[in-house]
Each structure stands twice: as structure tokens, then as C-alpha cells.
Amino acid sequence: MEIFTQQLINGLVLGSIYALVALGYTMVYGILGLINFAHGDITMVGALVALTVVQALAAAGVPAPLVLVLAGGCAILVCSLLGLSIERVAYRPLRRAPRLAPLITAIGISILLQYTAALIWGKQYIALPKLLEPAAIDIAGAQLTTLQLAIFVLACGIMALLLWFIKASRMGRAMRATEQNPDVAGLMGVNVDTVIAFTFVVGSAIGAVAGLMVVLYYGIGHYFMGFMLGLKAFTAAVLGGIGNVGGAVLGGLLLGVIESMASGYIGDLTGGVLGSNYRDIFAFLVLVLVLVVKPSGLLGQSGGDRA
Amino acid sequence: MSAPYLLEVCGLEVAYGGIRAVQGVDLAVASGEIVALIGANGAGKTTTLKALSGLLPPKSGSLRYEGADVTGKPAYHLVRKGLSLVPEGRGVFPRLTVAENLAMGAYIRNDRHEIRRDFDRVYALFARLAERREQLAGTLSGGEQQMLAIGRAMMSRPKLLLLDEPSMGLAPLMVQKIFETVRAIAAEGVTLLLVEQNAKLALETCSRGYVMESGRVVLADSAAALLASPQVRRAYLGE
Numbered sequence: 001m002e003i004f005t006q007q008l009i010n011g012l013v014l015g016s017i018y019a020l021v022a023l024g025y026t027m028v029y030g031i032l033g034l035i036n037f038a039h040g041d042i043t044m045v046g047a048l049v050a051l052t053v054v055q056a057l058a059a060a061g062v063p064a065p066l067v068l069v070l071a072g073g074c075a076i077l078v079c080s081l082l083g084l085s086i087e088r089v090a091y092r093p094l095r096r097a098p099r100l101a102p103l104i105t106a107i108g109i110s111i112l113l114q115y116t117a118a119l120i121w122g123k124q125y126i127a128l129p130k131l132l133e134p135a136a137i138d139i140a141g142a143q144l145t146t147l148q149l150a151i152f153v154l155a156c157g158i159m160a161l162l163l164w165f166i167k168a169s170r171m172g173r174a175m176r177a178t179e180q181n182p183d184v185a186g187l188m189g190v191n192v193d194t195v196i197a198f199t200f201v202v203g204s205a206i207g208a209v210a211g212l213m214v215v216l217y218y219g220i221g222h223y224f225m226g227f228m229l230g231l232k233a234f235t236a237a238v239l240g241g242i243g244n245v246g247g248a249v250l251g252g253l254l255l256g257v258i259e260s261m262a263s264g265y266i267g268d269l270t271g272g273v274l275g276s277n278y279r280d281i282f283a284f285l286v287l288v289l290v291l292v293v294k295p296s297g298l299l300g301q302s303g304g305d306r307a
Numbered sequence: 308m309s310a311p312y313l314l315e316v317c318g319l320e321v322a323y324g325g326i327r328a329v330q331g332v333d334l335a336v337a338s339g340e341i342v343a344l345i346g347a348n349g350a351g352k353t354t355t356l357k358a359l360s361g362l363l364p365p366k367s368g369s370l371r372y373e374g375a376d377v378t379g380k381p382a383y384h385l386v387r388k389g390l391s392l393v394p395e396g397r398g399v400f401p402r403l404t405v406a407e408n409l410a411m412g413a414y415i416r417n418d419r420h421e422i423r424r425d426f427d428r429v430y431a432l433f434a435r436l437a438e439r440r441e442q443l444a445g446t447l448s449g450g451e452q453q454m455l456a457i458g459r460a461m462m463s464r465p466k467l468l469l470l471d472e473p474s475m476g477l478a479p480l481m482v483q484k485i486f487e488t489v490r491a492i493a494a495e496g497v498t499l500l501l502v503e504q505n506a507k508l509a510l511e512t513c514s515r516g517y518v519m520e521s522g523r524v525v526l527a528d529s530a531a532a533l534l535a536s537p538q539v540r541r542a543y544l545g546e
Binding site: 170173174176177180181183184185186187188189190191192 | 360361362381382383386387391392394398400401402403407410411412414415459463
């Protein structure tokens with residue numbers, strides 16, 4: 001039972017990070033029909049920028065909360081500009097091109113970001129300096145650290161804010177209208193280019209926060225870390241129904257829990273043949289299963305009624 | 308001196324992926340007029356409206372609106388100047404509610420109080436929409452969607468309303484209702500340019516008309532004269 005509770009806690013925390021990254025995939029897919037494979041790497045850039053800021057400031061003796069706010073702020077700024085530039089330079093010229101062209105471009109941008117990061121930060125793992133001393137809270141024999149709690153609460157806060165924004169604000173309504181019919185949105189006075197650029201900025205900024213969370217949670221960063229994180233978040237988006245914002249949240253949390261449960265029980269289930277380091281199998285097993293059984297995902301519309 | 312036209316189109320040519328769908332159209336609409344643009348399927352009527360509203364860039368020719376050159380200006384710019392299109396096939400946002408669709412119509416406006424009054428006006432004009440305001444637009448019938456599309460365009464307070472085939476695919480009773488509304492809108496002082504396949508209905512509603520054939524305007528006259536013209540009667544009124 002302790003294992004179950006512990007893995008549920010770990011899974012929800014991890015899942016809330018997946019969900020934040022999945023939002024970036026799903027928002028861009030909803031509006032452009034493009035799977036932005038560079039999104040995981042934007043998160044990586046956010047993580048490494050945050051790490052650099054923490055390293056510089058922690059050494060100078062700046063108090064921890066201020067360090068975190070500045071690290072997050074810098075990561076958000078850099079990632080927003082990065083997302084904005086990528087959309088402008090790489091995707092906008094291909095808006096009316098066949099769908100394969102922007103997809104291949106996205107993969108190209110992903111590789112470009114990875115190796116530019118390798119040039120800047122090197123290929124070794126970068127460790128987070130000691131910054132926080134998270135306390136542990138005991139819940140039914142399992143432990144929830146204050147760091148985990150902070151990550152989960154912040155992630156949920158961001159997601160709730162975003163869902164509210166898309167549902168209730170003028171810009172959010174314009175985003176949904178553009179997603180459903182960009183030409184008619186233009187007839188209403190919506191500048192579709194602005195809405196798309198805005199979507200990239202919001203997705204990238206949320207990705208930056210997720211990057212900071214990963215760095216704090218695992219204590220390390222690496223130029224290639226966006227690859228697996230991106231694939232998992234993409235899986236989460238597909239699981240929830242890609243294009244559906246609520247689906248990304250649900251898919252992210254579910255995937256985190258599935259993965260944590262699997263890594264907690266995989267040893268017992270396989271008689272010790274496979275260890276918890278095989279947990280990545282489960283994320284992709286989920287991806288394959290969803291694509292076979294319900295390609296539109298848990299909350300997605302089936303292809304037909306997307307007008 | 309000619310009358311000051313609200314919209315003036317000179318030598319408009321529009322190409323669609325290599326096909327010259329519109330090959331030199333001249334037309335003009337004066338403030339307060341109701342003008343019909345009729346013609347057979349594929350004559351280039353819809354393409355002309357798309358170019359006028361900024362959805363398609365013209366290949367050549369010029370568009371003047373309120374005396375200013377607006378050639379090549381995008382749709383989101385023109386709607387701010389009071390030029391609004393109700394597109395062919397209605398183009399409601401299927402996964403937005405009726406109220407949200409109407410709010411999109413008022414996207415360019417900030418006058419909250421006046422917007423609320425316009426909501427009430429549209430709901431008074433179309434009681435069916437008032438009953439269904441929280442329903443997703445995709446679940447409405449074709450006629451209700453047409454009402455919504457027209458109501459949504461009215462929310463931008465247009466000076467010039469372009470209507471593309473408002474009767475398409477609707478039952479006769481609904482067509483009547485839509486055309487009553489069109490006349491009511493015109494009576495409020497909104498200038499109308501109406502594209503229709505139903506030539507008789509269009510010409511009975513309008514004061515002047517243009518007839519298009521293979522991308523060109525072949526006839527331009529008062530509605531009464533067009534209705535009486537043997538050429539129009541044979542080609543478009545099925546006589």
C-alpha cells in the first residue's frame with residue numbers, strides 16, 4: 001500500500017510536468033495542425049537557462065526564493081522569444097505548404113536546438129547547485145516533499161489559469177475561432193498571424209516553467225533532455241486527444257501515474273527480470289495502444305466532426 | 308460628377324491556383340443601395356466576394372472603399388472599416404456557442420454597453436437564436452446557422468454587408484424568413500451586395516443587379532430591367 005500511495009504521489013507530480021509540456025504540443029496542433037517536434041527542446045532550453053541562472057546567483061549568495069523567481073523569469077523570456085522566432089522564421093513561410101514540409105522543418109529545428117545547446121552548455125550533465133532543503137510530509141506511510149507539493153500546485157495553477165483564459169477571455173475566444181476556421185476568424189477582424197504567434201509564446205513560456213521544474217526535481221540538466229520529455233509529453237497530448245487543452249492536462253496526469261505505477265511494480269511483476277529503469281516502455285506502450293484503439297484520444301473529437 | 312460610391316471595383320482579376328476565376332470585373336455600389344450579383348454556378352461570384360472582403364488577393368485591378376484604395380488589404384483590416392462578409396456555407400464556428408459566435412462578430416468593438424444592446428437586437432430579430440444561445444453552433448440546423456452568420460456579421464455594425472448565397476440549401480420557408488431579414492437590415496441603412504443563384508428572388512429584393520458569366524460581368528442594369536430582359540429570363544429564370 002505504501003508503494004501504491006508513494007507512486008501515486010510521484011506520478012501526479014511527474015504527470016503535472018508532462019501536462020504543462022503537453023499543453024504546448026496540443027495548442028499548436030489545434031491551431032496549425034502541426035506537431036511541433038521542437039517543443040521538447042524549447043523546454044530543454046528553458047531548463048538549461050534556468051540552471052545557468054541558478055548557478056550564477058546561488059554562488060553569489062542570493063536568497064533561494066529570489067533565485068528561483070529570476071531563473072524562471074529568464075527561462076520564460078528566452079523561451080518566449082525562441083518560440084516567437086521559430087514560428088516567424090521556420091513555420092509561417094510554410095503555412096500553405098503541404099503538411100509534411102513543416103513537420104520535417106520541426107524535426108530540423110529540434111536538432112538545431114539540441115546541438116546549439118550542446119555548443120553553449122557542452123554535452124555533459126549539468127548539476128543543480130544545492131539550493132533548496134525540501135522537507136517531507138508523511139501521507140499514509142508515503143512521503144510527499146515540499147518541492148513536489150510546490151511543483152504540483154504551481155502546475156495546476158498554471159493549467160487552471162490557461163483553461164480559464166481560453167474559455168473566457170477575448171483572446172482565448174479568438175484562439176478557438178482561429179482553430180475552427182482561420183478564414184472566417186479573419187472576417188471577424190482577428191489577425192490570425194498574431195493569434196498564432198501568441199499561441200507559440202504561451203506554449204513556450206509554459207514549457208520554460210516545466211523545464212525549471214524538471215531541473216529542480218531531478219537536479220540535473222542536459223542538452224538532450226528535451227527529447228524524451230518531449231516524446232512523453234507528446235504521448236500525453238495524444239492520450240488526452242491532441243488539439244484538446246483539457247485532454248492534455250488529463251493525458252499528462254494519467255501518463256505520469258501510469259509510468260510511476262509501472263516503475264514501482266515492474267520488478268514484482270516480472271520476477272525481477274526488468275527493473276524500474278524500463279519504465280519508459282510504458283509511456284510508449286500507452287502511445288501505441290491509444291493510436292490503435294482510440295486514435296482521437298480520451299477527450300478528442302473523432303476526425304469526422306472537426307469542421 | 309458621378310455619385311460617390313461606397314465600393315468601387317475596377318478591372319478585378321483573381322486567380323485560384325492558376326485558374327483565372329475572375330477576369331476583369333467592374334462594379335460599384337452606392338451608399339444605401341441593395342445590389343444583386345447573379346450568375347450561374349462557377350461564374351466567379353463567390354471568388355469576387357472573397358476578393359472584395361480581403362480573403363483572396365486580387366491578381367490585378369483595384370478596390371476602392373469609402374474613397375480610399377484598399378486593394379490587397381486583408382480581411383481583418385477591412386472589417387474594421389465596416390465591410391463585412393457573410394461567407395458561402397455560413398462559416399459559423401461549430402464548437403463555439405451561439406453567444407460566442409455573436410461575440411466573435413463584435414471582436415473589433417470595445418463599447419461593451421452597445422455590444423450588449425446589439426446582442427438583444429440580434430436575439431429580437433432571430434428568436435430561434437435567443438432560445439439556443441448556449442448551444443454549440445455546429446448543432447444548429449442550416450437555416451439557424453444562416454441566421455447566426457447574418458446576426459454575427461451585424462454585430463460588427465457593418466456599413467457594407469456582402470452576402471454570399473444566403474438561401475443555399477434552405478427550405479423555402481426559411482429562404483423567405485432570411486430574405487425578410489435581409490430587407491429589414493437594408494431598411495436600417497446598411498448597404499448590401501447580395502450574391503445569389505436564386506436570381507428571381509435576388510432581383511426582386513434589390514434595386515440594381517449585375518450578371519456574371521465565366522468570370523466577367525456581362526450585364527448591368529436596374530433590377531426591373533434585368534427581370535424583364537429576355538436574356539436573363541432565358542438563362543436564369545428558367546423561361
